[in-house]
Amino acid sequence: MHLLNPVLAVAAESAPAAAASNSILLKLATVDYAILAIYFAFVIGIGWVLKRYLKTSSDYFESGRSLPAWICALGFIGANLGAQEVMGMAASGAKYGISTSHFYWIGAIPAMVFVGIFMMPFYYGSKARSVPEYLKLRFDEKTRTFNALTFAVMTVFSSGISMHALALLLNATLGSSIPWLNYHVCIAFSGVIVLIYIYTGGLTSAIYNEVIQFFLIVLGFAPLVFLGLKDVGGWDGMMTKLGLYSNAQGMPGAWSHSWAHMGTATGNPMGVEWFGLAMGLGFVLSFGYWCTDFLVIQRAMAAKDMNSARRTPIIAAIPKMLFPALVILPGMIAIALVQKGGNSINLPITPGGETDFNMVVPALLAKYFPTGMLGLGLTALMASFMSGMAGNVTAFNTVWTYDLYHNHINPKATDAKLVRMGRITTVVGLLISAGCAYTARESNNIMDMLQLVFGFVNAPLFAAFLLGMFWRRSTGHGAFYGLITGTVCAMIFHGLTLPTATTAPSLIKGGWISIQHTFTSSMAQNFWMAIFAFTGCFIATIVISLATKANKTDDELRGLVYSLTPKTKDESAAWYARPATLGAIVLAGAVVLNVIFW
Amino acid sequence: MNLDVRLPMGLLFAIIGVILLVHGFTADQAIYDNHSLGININVRWGGVILAFGAFMLFLARKKKS
Numbered sequence: 001m002h003l004l005n006p007v008l009a010v011a012a013e014s015a016p017a018a019a020a021s022n023s024i025l026l027k028l029a030t031v032d033y034a035i036l037a038i039y040f041a042f043v044i045g046i047g048w049v050l051k052r053y054l055k056t057s058s059d060y061f062e063s064g065r066s067l068p069a070w071i072c073a074l075g076f077i078g079a080n081l082g083a084q085e086v087m088g089m090a091a092s093g094a095k096y097g098i099s100t101s102h103f104y105w106i107g108a109i110p111a112m113v114f115v116g117i118f119m120m121p122f123y124y125g126s127k128a129r130s131v132p133e134y135l136k137l138r139f140d141e142k143t144r145t146f147n148a149l150t151f152a153v154m155t156v157f158s159s160g161i162s163m164h165a166l167a168l169l170l171n172a173t174l175g176s177s178i179p180w181l182n183y184h185v186c187i188a189f190s191g192v193i194v195l196i197y198i199y200t201g202g203l204t205s206a207i208y209n210e211v212i213q214f215f216l217i218v219l220g221f222a223p224l225v226f227l228g229l230k231d232v233g234g235w236d237g238m239m240t241k242l243g244l245y246s247n248a249q250g251m252p253g254a255w256s257h258s259w260a261h262m263g264t265a266t267g268n269p270m271g272v273e274w275f276g277l278a279m280g281l282g283f284v285l286s287f288g289y290w291c292t293d294f295l296v297i298q299r300a301m302a303a304k305d306m307n308s309a310r311r312t313p314i315i316a317a318i319p320k321m322l323f324p325a326l327v328i329l330p331g332m333i334a335i336a337l338v339q340k341g342g343n344s345i346n347l348p349i350t351p352g353g354e355t356d357f358n359m360v361v362p363a364l365l366a367k368y369f370p371t372g373m374l375g376l377g378l379t380a381l382m383a384s385f386m387s388g389m390a391g392n393v394t395a396f397n398t399v400w401t402y403d404l405y406h407n408h409i410n411p412k413a414t415d416a417k418l419v420r421m422g423r424i425t426t427v428v429g430l431l432i433s434a435g436c437a438y439t440a441r442e443s444n445n446i447m448d449m450l451q452l453v454f455g456f457v458n459a460p461l462f463a464a465f466l467l468g469m470f471w472r473r474s475t476g477h478g479a480f481y482g483l484i485t486g487t488v489c490a491m492i493f494h495g496l497t498l499p500t501a502t503t504a505p506s507l508i509k510g511g512w513i514s515i516q517h518t519f520t521s522s523m524a525q526n527f528w529m530a531i532f533a534f535t536g537c538f539i540a541t542i543v544i545s546l547a548t549k550a551n552k553t554d555d556e557l558r559g560l561v562y563s564l565t566p567k568t569k570d571e572s573a574a575w576y577a578r579p580a581t582l583g584a585i586v587l588a589g590a591v592v593l594n595v596i597f598w
Numbered sequence: 599m600n601l602d603v604r605l606p607m608g609l610l611f612a613i614i615g616v617i618l619l620v621h622g623f624t625a626d627q628a629i630y631d632n633h634s635l636g637i638n639i640n641v642r643w644g645g646v647i648l649a650f651g652a653f654m655l656f657l658a659r660k661k662k663s
Binding site: 031034035038039042045046049050052053071208211212215219223227230231367368369370371372373376 | 600601603606607609610611613614617618621622625629630632633634635637639640643644646647650
């Protein structure tokens with residue numbers, strides 16, 4: 001349900017269901033509370049210390065563009081590693097097996113290398129303070145405002161969903177042993193913690209906490225995977241059980257290969273064929289997210305120099321490439337445990353009578369972690385929920401303050417006033433997030449509807465950025481109306497198709513105009529919708545650009561467009577610190593992984 | 599940057615590591631039979647986490663001097 005990440009919105013279709021029966025209980029002891037408490041003390045302490053160093057609005061919103069590449073890279077990856085990713089990917093690991101790694105090896109790595117090598121020079125070099133501001137420099141005001149508005153709404157909404165999911169999870173796993181820990185307390189508590197550390201320390205505080213959360217997840221989940229694998233008889237034992245499971249599902253071998261069963265959409269549990277996967281996920285959705293989403297780009301833009309900014313996403317790609325071992329394996333272990341039978345694993349059953357794989361992670365925590373480690377595991381999970389919120393809130397306060405407030409409401413605001421506005425926005429953003437959380441609690445339909453709308457708006461984004469950066473003739477009108485066209489294409493496509501033959505047509509599922517095509521899964525529908533939206537936007541932007549006058553001179557476009565910008569030279573850096581070299585190594589690694597797990 | 603993130607991070611993990619070690623040495627062994635396949639995961643992993651925290655503190659100190 002991570003909205004800003006369309007890739008994930010596809011993968012994890014529902015938030016952890018707390019209403020399910022057979023719930024998982026985590027039994028905490030004093031030592032677990034101690035670990036949680038110490039973590040929260042550090043989170044708040046970091047914000048408090050950073051406050052003393054914070055002077056200008058650039059310090060607050062851009063970390064003063066002063067951070068080393070490795071910190072930005074871990075922040076970059078940490079902001080993306082929200083708990084919905086951790087829990088959603090484990091669920092997908094159970095539902096689809098090894099092919100879930102497509103969300104990493106082709107759904108993230110190529111785009112992360114591309115943004116570092118080719119696009120970061122324009123974002124970082126243009127002196128824009130946000131992605132919408134880049135659009136203003138490159139195209140025009142209306143394109144910027146359109147992007148800023150949709151992005152701002154999406155971020156608060158997304159942070160509200162994190163809040164909601166955390167409250168549900170805590171309530172479901174701890175609620176019966178800690179009576180006062182109800183939904184409202186969870187919302188208030190997570191909101192206040194995030195508020196304190198962003199209010200005080202701004203973006204730096206958020207990034208530092210993302211770095212810590214990254215290590216918490218790695219150190220908290222590695223032993224979980226180790227114990228789980230050992231329990232199911234090691235890698236080979238797990239593979240044998242996955243083989244039996246896929247036989248029983250009527251798709252022999254499908255759970256233990258990433259590509260081998262992608263020839264046809266009916267041959268694999270994802271219900272997607274290789275072309276839709278490579279183009280829809282690997283190109284349109286993945287590049288659209290990693291190359292244009294200010295939530296992640298903001299982390300790279302906080303780097304201390306151009307070389308660091310360019311290396312940020314590429315360094316981040318290295319852990320990203322290895323994450324399947326931490327986040328997908330738990331789901332596959334869960335399947336092996338189900339196959340083992342008996343009391344091996346206790347997963348909740350949804351009201352519809354199916355196993356709820358969204359709860360794989362809490363179930364494994366309860367199973368394998370004794371008190372002590374349980375505290376660490378829960379801390380890691382809570383940290384990733386909160387940094388998911390914090391990432392959205394920092395992106396929101398920057399876009400609101402720079403692109404909407406400073407630009408439209410009060411252009412004469414002083415620097416001190418901007419910092420104050422950023423802090424006020426943090427409070428307001430979290431209040432709206434809480435509102436969204438309660439809306440989600442009341443009505444799943446409103447949430448699904450909003451998510452769908454964001455999907456329409458996001459799908460064509462990359463086309464406009466690609467043309468803007470690499471075709472100097474593209475114009476402001478071209479980009480703006482191109483985006484609108486792409487969004488409309490996505491809507492029409494959705495109205496004409498259905499995810500599966502058994503789905504009834506509806507506003508949320510599709511087929512509300514007339515049913516022209518039926519897919520084998522909602523994932524396939526989503527991938528193809530992205531391909532259509534991208535193509536629509538791409539063609540419309542070209543046609544309208546050619547029909548309209550260029551609104552920027554070559555001089556204004558210097559530093560914003562590929563052909564008018566002097567190539568960045570990295571000869572000064574050692575060979576291993578050059579973005580291009582690093583990028584090539586990372587891509588080669590991704591190819592090797594795809595081949596090994598083919 | 600003014601505050602080296604490795605300092606608070608090193609401290610945090612070192613403290614968590616110590617807590618896990620102490621808990622691992624003092625707690626009833628039955629919790630490991632019920633959960634972690636009989637392995638005293640608190641002691642083993644607590645040691646790893648303490649070492650990681652200490653390494654981060656070492657790096658932060660080294661940069662300062």
